[in-house]
Amino acid sequence: MQYAAYKPEVASNGFAVIENIYSEDERLQIINVIEGTDTSGDTFRKSENLFAIRQFVKEIPQALPLIFNEKLRQVISQVFGEDYFIVKSIYFDKPGGSNWFVAYHQDLTVSVDKKTDVDGYGPWTVKQNQFAVQPPLHILENIFTLRLHLDDTDINNGALKVVPGSHAKGIYRPETIDWQTETEAICNVPAGGLMIMKPLLLHSSGRTTNNNNRRVIHIEFSNHPLATPLQWAEKMIY
Structure with missing residues (x-):
């Protein structure tokens, strides 16, 4: 299968949808x-409107060989390259009766192993004992996300x-979106499909x-190190 054709689409638009990965x-x-996993740990979040698993690949490593099938590996190698590794993973289950929404935003933080003062890194947040920080722009520009549906x-x-195309405009505050010049796209993805997103x-x-x-x-990927002494909290070779 030839997935390299999606590379210019991701570079230009910041996203692409690929069907029939699974x-x-x-x-x-x-x-x-996933359904057979004990969900009592701290990284599991359950409510009426959402079930989420943070650090998904660490919590459910038995899912890795199923997720990283030959098609997904080809997508990564042909669109991005061979030297990327996992840096963050989350599982979302938005139930049918859910009534929550998420307003326009960019994903501006990365998960790290500790909190320490490093030039260019900040502000900091903590969620479920996990440190997150906004890194320098070049780190964010290097990351890509796979959303497996x-x-x-x-x-x-x-x-x-x-x-x-908004991924190519640096830090872009949603309140400054000019809908006279910008457009909106809806990313429909069939079951078993994949969305690539910057x-x-x-x-x-x-x-x-x-x-x-x-x-x-x-699942988020990078092939860049963070500034010393920071380390990716969820770094994993798949």
């Missing part, structure tokens, strides 16, 4: 592994809305209106 059997195997996703159950791409997600789940595995 067969129906592979998709169900991944779901079964376990359910059919469209505008009715929270498909991402994005501003094409974290600086402005994106948002609406409420669910069709009672269908939206289960997504979100």
